[in-house]
Amino acid sequence: MGGLTTRWSRIASLGAVVALVAGACGGSSATSAPPASTAPSTGASTAPSAAASTAPSASAAASGPKSGGTVYLLTQAQQFDQVDPQRAYTGEDMAFFQATIYRSLEAYTISPDNTKASQLTPDLATDLGTPSNGAKTWTFTLRDGVTFQDGSPITCADVKYGTSRTFATDVISGGPTYAIQYLDIPSNKDGSSQYPGPYKATAAQQALFDKAVTCSADNKTITFNLNQPVADFNYTVTLGFSPVPKAADTGESYGVAKPPVASGPYEVQSYQTGNGGKMILVRNPNWSQASDPYRHPYPDQWEVDFGLDPQVMDQRMIQSTGNDQTALMYGGIMPQDLATVFVDPNTAQPQYAGRVVNGYDPYARYIWINVQKITNQKIREAMAVALDRASYRKIAGGEFVGDLADGVIKPNLGMDYAPTNMWTTMFGQAIPDGGDPAFAKQLISQSGAAAPTLTFNYADTPTYGKIAAAVQASLQAAGFTVNLAPIPPGNYYSTVFDPKKAGDFGIGGWGADWPNASTVIPPLFTVKGGWDLSQANDPTFNTAVAAANAETDRPTQAKDWQALNTEAMQKVWAIPTLFGKASLIMGSGLATGTGANGGLYIWGPYGSNPYGDVYVK
Amino acid sequence: MVGRSLREIIWARLRRDRVAMICLVILVVYYLIGILGPVVAGILNDSPYTLHPDLISEMGGKPIAAYGGISAAHPLGVEWGTGRDILAQLLFGLRISLVISTVATLMTVVLGVVIGIVAGYSRGVTDNFLGRLMDLILAFPFLLIVMSLSGVLTQRLTQLGVPEGNASRILYLILVMSFFGWPYLARIVRGQVLSLREREFVEASVAMGAGRRRILFSEILPNLWAPILVYATLTLPNYIGLEAALSFLGVGVLPPDVTFGSMLANSVTYVNVVPTYLFIPGTALVILVVSFNLLGDSLRDALDPKGVH
Numbered sequence: 001m002g003g004l005t006t007r008w009s010r011i012a013s014l015g016a017v018v019a020l021v022a023g024a025c026g027g028s029s030a031t032s033a034p035p036a037s038t039a040p041s042t043g044a045s046t047a048p049s050a051a052a053s054t055a056p057s058a059s060a061a062a063s064g065p066k067s068g069g070t071v072y073l074l075t076q077a078q079q080f081d082q083v084d085p086q087r088a089y090t091g092e093d094m095a096f097f098q099a100t101i102y103r104s105l106e107a108y109t110i111s112p113d114n115t116k117a118s119q120l121t122p123d124l125a126t127d128l129g130t131p132s133n134g135a136k137t138w139t140f141t142l143r144d145g146v147t148f149q150d151g152s153p154i155t156c157a158d159v160k161y162g163t164s165r166t167f168a169t170d171v172i173s174g175g176p177t178y179a180i181q182y183l184d185i186p187s188n189k190d191g192s193s194q195y196p197g198p199y200k201a202t203a204a205q206q207a208l209f210d211k212a213v214t215c216s217a218d219n220k221t222i223t224f225n226l227n228q229p230v231a232d233f234n235y236t237v238t239l240g241f242s243p244v245p246k247a248a249d250t251g252e253s254y255g256v257a258k259p260p261v262a263s264g265p266y267e268v269q270s271y272q273t274g275n276g277g278k279m280i281l282v283r284n285p286n287w288s289q290a291s292d293p294y295r296h297p298y299p300d301q302w303e304v305d306f307g308l309d310p311q312v313m314d315q316r317m318i319q320s321t322g323n324d325q326t327a328l329m330y331g332g333i334m335p336q337d338l339a340t341v342f343v344d345p346n347t348a349q350p351q352y353a354g355r356v357v358n359g360y361d362p363y364a365r366y367i368w369i370n371v372q373k374i375t376n377q378k379i380r381e382a383m384a385v386a387l388d389r390a391s392y393r394k395i396a397g398g399e400f401v402g403d404l405a406d407g408v409i410k411p412n413l414g415m416d417y418a419p420t421n422m423w424t425t426m427f428g429q430a431i432p433d434g435g436d437p438a439f440a441k442q443l444i445s446q447s448g449a450a451a452p453t454l455t456f457n458y459a460d461t462p463t464y465g466k467i468a469a470a471v472q473a474s475l476q477a478a479g480f481t482v483n484l485a486p487i488p489p490g491n492y493y494s495t496v497f498d499p500k501k502a503g504d505f506g507i508g509g510w511g512a513d514w515p516n517a518s519t520v521i522p523p524l525f526t527v528k529g530g531w532d533l534s535q536a537n538d539p540t541f542n543t544a545v546a547a548a549n550a551e552t553d554r555p556t557q558a559k560d561w562q563a564l565n566t567e568a569m570q571k572v573w574a575i576p577t578l579f580g581k582a583s584l585i586m587g588s589g590l591a592t593g594t595g596a597n598g599g600l601y602i603w604g605p606y607g608s609n610p611y612g613d614v615y616v617k
Numbered sequence: 618m619v620g621r622s623l624r625e626i627i628w629a630r631l632r633r634d635r636v637a638m639i640c641l642v643i644l645v646v647y648y649l650i651g652i653l654g655p656v657v658a659g660i661l662n663d664s665p666y667t668l669h670p671d672l673i674s675e676m677g678g679k680p681i682a683a684y685g686g687i688s689a690a691h692p693l694g695v696e697w698g699t700g701r702d703i704l705a706q707l708l709f710g711l712r713i714s715l716v717i718s719t720v721a722t723l724m725t726v727v728l729g730v731v732i733g734i735v736a737g738y739s740r741g742v743t744d745n746f747l748g749r750l751m752d753l754i755l756a757f758p759f760l761l762i763v764m765s766l767s768g769v770l771t772q773r774l775t776q777l778g779v780p781e782g783n784a785s786r787i788l789y790l791i792l793v794m795s796f797f798g799w800p801y802l803a804r805i806v807r808g809q810v811l812s813l814r815e816r817e818f819v820e821a822s823v824a825m826g827a828g829r830r831r832i833l834f835s836e837i838l839p840n841l842w843a844p845i846l847v848y849a850t851l852t853l854p855n856y857i858g859l860e861a862a863l864s865f866l867g868v869g870v871l872p873p874d875v876t877f878g879s880m881l882a883n884s885v886t887y888v889n890v891v892p893t894y895l896f897i898p899g900t901a902l903v904i905l906v907v908s909f910n911l912l913g914d915s916l917r918d919a920l921d922p923k924g925v926h
Contacts, residue, residue, distance in 0.1 A: 311886065335676075335679070335697070336677060336679070336697065336887045336889070336891075337889075337890075338679075339676045339677070339679060342676070391668065391670035393675075394673055394674075394678055394698075395668070395670065395673075395678060395698055395699055396678075397678055398673075398674060398675030398676055398678055399675040400676070466698055466699045466872070469666070469668055469873060470668055470670065473668055
């Protein structure tokens with residue numbers, strides 16, 4: 001259920017490409033995660049009455065979670081993509097920052113159980129928000145006693161100001177843009193918002209925003225007026241709606257030149273980027289447990305170590321000596337080290353029990369087919385049937401990198417997922433994992449056209465190069481001619497989104513922004529969606545998508561998404577390849593508050609380390 | 618009694634040198650394999666581009682058989698993640714390595730000899746200019762420049778009509794190696810020419826009205842071939858190693874093509890789990906380079922009139 005996750009902004013998507021390349025693979029399936037015995041927070045539907053429950057779980061290790069110590073976070077990156085709360089947009093970054101320095105109106109529940117974790121828990125807000133006006137107006141009330149690190153109270157004005165920063169797309173770039181999409185502010189002719197953000201807005205323009213987002217007289221209640229009904233807008237506010245005090249905002253350099261103003265239990269003491277660089281987080285003296293029943297900040301300090309060699313990181317994590325005993329690693333275990341720590345995706349080697357886990361990452365991976373170029377559906381069916389998905393997965397890293405997929409909606413989206421039967425009955429006969437070249441040839445002959453010559457796009461990295469060779473080999477066995485067209489990784493998405501430069505088919509991937517396929521199907525298969533690599537633009541389909549978006553009954557909506565997912569696969573706008581998985585490892589001196597026996601788990605909402613739940617044993 | 622020519626004397630000396638003979642045989646075998654690599658791979662019924670997903674496991678793509686997937690069909694194992702045959706890679710990789718180093722050596726020799734002779738024979742401004750040019754090139758931080766210019770220059774080569782991809786990358790390697798390699802030989806040649814041009818046979822030619830070109834290339838050059846030959850035999854292994862180093866650093870050929878260097882570079886990732894990946898291309902490389910070096914040493918000994926042979 002609902003692994004909400006992060007949308008692939010350009011940066012985020014590249015990150016995922018790199019992750020696959022670096023062999024961020026594998027792991028036990030999410031469903032093998034420990035049972036959701038006693039999760040720390042209250043259910044999504046109730047207000048957090050159990051205000052200061054400091055002991056989050058009875059299922060933790062015998063001694064129970066303890067405060068104190070330093071947790072190290074090892075990363076290959078030279079720096080965080082973004083530190084700014086309105087710009088951070090990769091799952092791992094958002095998970096880390098929301099657990100440590102930034103609070104938001106709502107947060108995802110801390111739990112090893114995906115269903116539970118996909119439910120919201122009130123964070124700055126007192127409850128899960130109140131919709132009115134047919135879900136076109138949403139109201140959140142702030143808790144008493146919430147403060148920034150300088151002790152000043154967090155008010156509605158701060159949340160409102162933080163939200164307004166998203167509109168300054170020339171300054172605050174790279175982050176989620178749901179505020180622009182949903183808030184009721186008129187658009188210019190080119191589709192951009194008439195409100196240019198707080199830095200440039202004229203009084204009249206600022207008035208447009210002030211009308212869409214209003215504060216109560218006591219500055220504690222914030223109201224969002226939306227341009228359309230959004231039944232799950234309280235999920236939306238986890239993306240880029242964090243408070244920023246106007247006085248501290250330095251625009252583009254916010255959070256980098258000077259530490260950002262923390263609202264969470266930790267504050268940034270220092271931040272140096274590059275090889276050997278560190279970010280050190282220490283306790284925020286003005287954060288109080290009473291005002292934040294959601295978080296359980298066990299460690300006294302966090303230290304992020306930048307610029308490490310991935311192979312060295314793996315070895316350090318495996319050996320786990322000295323400071324590495326309390327270390328977490330950003331990103332997955334490399335393929336060559338999997339056998340050292342795993343017996344199979346669901347079982348760790350005995351001495352690594354509880355320290356490693358394999359489970360769903362945020363992404364569904366697929367091969368898009370450009371329907372403007374490959375217009376003949378039988379040809380597309382033949383491509384899907386011919387693809388040797390078993391080899392594809394082995395070359396990508398085996399069952400540790402993912403389950404074979406049957407659609408673009410991943411099972412961790414919960415009720416939106418249903419098997420599409422793509423590989424069993426959809427094309428009239430079962431398709432083996434290794435592909436069926438004979439059946440593919442049959443489909444080509446039914447198409448009434450000769451097998452075309454196809455151009456395959458992929459990011460030019462060693463792993464994708466090997467995968468491309470497998471794609472080429474299996475399609476050629478069915479009579480296609482496949483030319484490989486690698487693209488430098490940094491330009492991949494800008495190239496394949498350019499109709500003039502895109503090939504006939506290529507590698508893609510997508511993660512839902514929150515646990516609703518409204519963040520999957522519309523982006524992937526409608527022109528306005530933003531991630532339409534297939535260039536699909538089917539009027540009937542578009543109408544059905546609009547209807548599903550407007551559907552307010554969630555179970556009915558889920559059925560709609562299931563049907564649309566199946567329809568897209570039926571028309572072979574994409575060939576689903578993997579429901580991606582990641583393999584994570586933590587140091588021997590760490591434990592989690594809610595994991596089974598205190599063991600490591602993948603936190604479903606962001607497909608990340610459980611930053612909000614680790615403690616030093 | 619017929620006197621033996623210098624060539625015969627040297628060959629006789631080499632024949633008596635067992636190490637030199639062994640090295641020579643090894644090198645002939647290497648070159649034969651390099652030339653016939655595709656044929657050999659064809660006999661083995663494999664190519665370095667064929668994927669064998671059946672030979673790798675779901676455990677991150679690790680070869681199923683022990684020691685990197687060694688089996689009767691794949692005597693040196695298969696590549697991690699793809700199951701490509703290592704022996705076939707080695708055969709094809711050797712070819713690219715040898716082409717790069719041999720062509721680069723030939724270009725180095727041609728450039729070095731021509732410029733060295735011209736510089737040594739002409740006095741004054743030309744000699745000075747060429748001398749300073751050599752100093753300048755030798756003063757460049759070679760690795761740094763080669764790595765930083767590789768992107769720009771390979772693209773330039775593609776614009777000039779060289780096929781994109783490995784063709785232009787291989788040509789780039791050959792060009793930079795010879796460009797930065799010739800001054801060493803040119804200096805040696807210049808030194809030799811400086812003393813040769815004062816000799817009587819040169820003066821005699823001048824007196825008989827021979828043209829400059831004839832003096833340079835018909836009178837002086839034949840007296841230089843001994844040091845040139847020695848230098849070339851020692852440069853070639855140097856270039857093989859250099860190509861490996863550059864491929865290791867990512868300047869060399871792109872997958873799925875391989876060279877010794879790129880095979881070594883790939884193997885480092887797996888050195889903890891499959892050390893054979895490192896040892897196989899490493900051993901092949903060491904044997905090749907050592908053979909060339911020993912042969913070069915023997916050749917120098919054989920050519921040295923003061924030698925004890």
